Structure formats: structure tokens, C-alpha cells
Amino acid sequence: MAKRLKRRYVVIMAEPRLSGDSLVNAVRSSYRELFGVFGLAISGFKAMKVYKNEGVAIIRCFLKYLPNLLLATASVTKLNGENVALRTLIISGTMKRAKEVAETYL
Amino acid sequence: MRKYVDLWVKCENIEECLRMIKCLRKLGFSSAALELQGECMEKFDDLKIEAEKIGLSLYRKLVLEPSSRKELLKLLRENRGRFEVISVICRNLETALVAARDSRVDTMIIPVNPRYRFDKGVAALLRNKVELPFRYFLEDMGGFLRTASEIVSVLGKRCGIIVSSAGSCSLELRNPRQLASLLQVLGFNEERALDSISTEAINLLEENLVKLSKNYVMRGVVRLG
Numbered sequence: 001m002a003k004r005l006k007r008r009y010v011v012i013m014a015e016p017r018l019s020g021d022s023l024v025n026a027v028r029s030s031y032r033e034l035f036g037v038f039g040l041a042i043s044g045f046k047a048m049k050v051y052k053n054e055g056v057a058i059i060r061c062f063l064k065y066l067p068n069l070l071l072a073t074a075s076v077t078k079l080n081g082e083n084v085a086l087r088t089l090i091i092s093g094t095m096k097r098a099k100e101v102a103e104t105y106l
Numbered sequence: 107m108r109k110y111v112d113l114w115v116k117c118e119n120i121e122e123c124l125r126m127i128k129c130l131r132k133l134g135f136s137s138a139a140l141e142l143q144g145e146c147m148e149k150f151d152d153l154k155i156e157a158e159k160i161g162l163s164l165y166r167k168l169v170l171e172p173s174s175r176k177e178l179l180k181l182l183r184e185n186r187g188r189f190e191v192i193s194v195i196c197r198n199l200e201t202a203l204v205a206a207r208d209s210r211v212d213t214m215i216i217p218v219n220p221r222y223r224f225d226k227g228v229a230a231l232l233r234n235k236v237e238l239p240f241r242y243f244l245e246d247m248g249g250f251l252r253t254a255s256e257i258v259s260v261l262g263k264r265c266g267i268i269v270s271s272a273g274s275c276s277l278e279l280r281n282p283r284q285l286a287s288l289l290q291v292l293g294f295n296e297e298r299a300l301d302s303i304s305t306e307a308i309n310l311l312e313e314n315l316v317k318l319s320k321n322y323v324m325r326g327v328v329r330l331g
Contacts, residue, residue, distance in 0.1 A: 015277070034247065067290035067299075074284035077244055077277075085277040087133070088284065 006063040007044060009098035010073070011089040013105055017055035018079050024050055024057050026079050027086065031072035043068060048095060054106045056089075058098045066091065108300060109136040110282040111307035113191060113213070114167060114239055114270035117146040120153075122275055127157045127164070129276040137311065139167035139191045139270075165190035165311060169215075171197065175204050182210045190314050193237055198222060206232045209325075212310055213237035213268055216257060218249040224260060232265045235306060239272030240280055243288065251292075258292045266306040267294075 014023050024047040032040050043065035048058040061069045073086040089105060092098040112130055117123040117140045130138050138157075142150055150166060157164045168189040172178035178194060178201050186192065193213045196202035199222035205214040206228055213235045216224065236257055243250040258267065269288055273279045282303050289299035316322055321329040 067287040067296075070284050070287035071291050074240070074280045074287065075244065075247060083277050085279070088281060091283070 005044070006093075007060055008063050008066050009048060009092045009095055010059050010061070010066070010069060011092070011098050011102045011105075012057055012059060012073055013087050013089055014055040014079060015085050015087055016082070018082065018084060020050035020052045020055055020057045022079055023055060023086070024059065026076045027057075027059060027069075027073055030076050031069065034072055034075065035068055039065075039068065045069070049099065049102070051102065051106060056102050056105055058095070058102055060095075108282075108304045109308060110134055110304050111137040111139070111311065112271050112279070112285075112303070113139045113237065113268055113307050113310075114141060114169070114193065114272045115139065115279070116141045116143070116272065116274035117153075118143050118274060120145060120149060123153060124156060125276050126273070126279060127153065127162055128160065129279050131157075131160045131162045133279060133281040135162065135282065137163040137165065137308070139165045139311070141167045141169050167191040167193065169193050169195060171195040172201050173197065175200050178204050179208075182208065186210045187318065190311060190318065196220070199224075199228075202228060203231060206234060209233065212314065215239060216253060218242050218246050218253050220253065224257070226260070229261050229264045232261060235266040235268050235310065236261055237268045237270055238288065239270055240285055240288065241272035241274075241278055244278070254288070255292050258289070258294070262294070267302050268306050268310070269302050270307075 044062040046060045048060050050057045073088060076086045090101040112135050115126060115138050123146055154164045166189045168185050170181050172181060191212050193215055194205040194211050195215045195217060196205050205211045211234050215237045238254055269285045271279050285303050286299040289302055290296060323329055
């Protein structure tokens with residue numbers, strides 16, 4: 001029987017706060033740069049919720065590729081020409097919990 | 107619960123240093139080793155008190171970058187008793203071979219694209235831990251990953267590997283999970299990757315604190331009472 005793929009929801013925040021959309025794009029392009037287009041395609045990468053003005057986003061990926069996503073977030077140093085650091089606030093197994101945590105940082 | 111240590115944080119001025127201390131605590135670290143420069147050198151005790159208030163233990167770290175074996179030995183002789191952690195950036199094979207086996211060295215740092223090969227010969231001599239600074243990764247991802255994967259495959263089984271941030275401002279610091287993800291990507295399992303920023307580093311600090319205490323006589327001999 002095919003094994004169900006487990007997913008993880010990672011809440012990330014830009015420091016200093018910048019737009020959520022550019023945050024997701026930066027993580028995606030960083031992931032692509034590190035692991036390639038194929039790596040990105042099989043990782044299950046998906047932006048689940050973007051808090052546009054608060055610089056917070058929830059990104060989903062398969063559990064197997066979680067380290068890759070964390071490394072991709074850690075490798076982002078510039079966003080819109082500004083120096084930034086992306087912080088992972090929580091890694092959750094459910095979207096509900098991820099949302100709860102993300103909303104505390106708004 | 108795991109305790110995490112950032113084994114290399116660069117401090118150049120007091121304001122930035124205080125910001126970094128707060129940031130380290132917020133990121134989940136319980137200890138940090140600071141490489142002090144300039145005015146921070148004299149104000150380490152004040153920084154330590156400030157850090158203890160928020161629950162962070164600070165230690166002094168010295169990073170050496172000698173060009174020869176002789177210079178390395180001289181620097182170690184002068185400084186070993188004054189710092190809790192000593193790391194050596196090995197720019198050539200000569201210093202790498204000494205740093206690998208000298209018990210006064212805590213960690214050796216192999217720079218990105220070193221101009222020497224570290225193979226089974228170096229691995230056989232290795233008694234110290236190898237440190238991978240995350241800042242090197244941010245500066246040159248491709249080069250760093252190439253060197254780090256070589257380190258992990260050749261030396262990873264024989265010695266401990268420690269990941270540190272080597273950041274000089276709060277935006278260069280990363281949380282323990284992000285640091286550990288580097289080793290996970292290079293093939294370590296989650297437990298061992300997390301050990302590299304907790305257990306390995308804590309053991310190293312504890313060993314050195316014993317060595318620096320007044321009761322320490324020599325290896326294996328401690329004065330009791």
C-alpha cells in the first residue's frame with residue numbers, strides 16, 4: 001500500500017518585517033538555487049497563507065524535505081535590496097496550529 | 107529538553123553585542139561563545155552579567171589564523187589559559203595537521219576551497235572537532251557545500267562536527283533548527299545534526315571549564331576538596 005506523505009507547515013517571518021509575497025518568492029528562489037527545479041518540484045513546496053503586510057507566511061512541504069526548506073529559509077540574506085534574516089517561528093503538523101502561531105506575531 | 111550552544115559569535119561593539127545576546131536567547135540558545143574584538147574585550151564581564159539576566163551563558167572564544175606551525179604553537183602557548191574555546195582556521199596543511207592533533211585546540215575550521223587535501227591522513231590524526239561556520243555558507247554557498255560535504259564524508263565518521271553561526275550582527279544569526287538543517291542536508295540524521303549544536307558543543311565547553319578551574323592539575327588529575 002502506498003505510504004501517505006506527511007506534511008509540515010513552517011511559519012516564517014522576515015526580520016525586519018517586509019511584504020509576505022516577496023518573502024515567499026525569496027524562499028522559493030533560494031530553494032531552487034540550492035536544490036534545483038526538480039528538487040523544488042518534488043518537495044511539495046506550497047505557500048499556504050501569506051500575511052501580506054506583516055512579513056509572515058506559512059509554507060508547506062513534505063516532511064522528508066523539511067531540512068531543505070529550513071536551509072533555504074536560512075540562506076536568504078537579502079530581500080528587496082535590504083538585509084534580512086528569515087526566522088522560522090514554528091514547524092507544525094497541522095495548518096490550524098500554524099495559523100494560531102502566525103497570528104500571534106501579527 | 108535540549109540546550110543549544112552557538113559556538114561562534116563575533117562581537118565588535120557593545121550595542122550590537124547586546125542586540126545579538128537578546129537575539130540568541132530569542133532564537134532558543136542557552137549558551138554562546140563570543141569572539142571579542144575592540145571595546146568588547148574589556149567589557150566581557152558586563153556582557154556576561156547582562157546575558158545571565160536573560161538566561162544566556164557566555165564564554166570567551168579565540169579564533170586563530172596562523173600561517174605556520176610555529177606561529178600556531180606560539181599563539182596556543184600564550185592564550186590557552188585565557189579563553190574557554192580556541193578555534194583554528196587552517197589555511198594550509200601544515201597548520202591543519204597541528205590543529206588536528208593538538209589538545210589545546212578545541213575546534214578546527216577548514217576554510218571554503220582550501221588549497222590542500224584533507225584525506226584519510228588528516229582523519230587518522232584528528233583528535234579535535236571540526237567546526238562549520240554558517241556564515242561561510244552565506245558568503246559562498248556552492249564552495250561551502252562542496253567543502254562541507256567533503257569534510258562530512260571524510261572526517262564525519264571519525265570526529266565530532268559542530269555548526270556555529272559565526273555571525274557579527276543579529277541578522278547573521280540563525281536558530282538551532284536552521285543550523286542543524288545544514289548537516290541534515292549533508293546526510294546526517296536529525297538527532298546527530300541537532301547534537302552538533304547541543305551535546306557536542308556543551309561537552310566541549312564543560313571539559314574546558316574543568317581544565318580552566320583551579321582544581322585541575324593535568325589530564326585525568328583533579329584536586330578534590
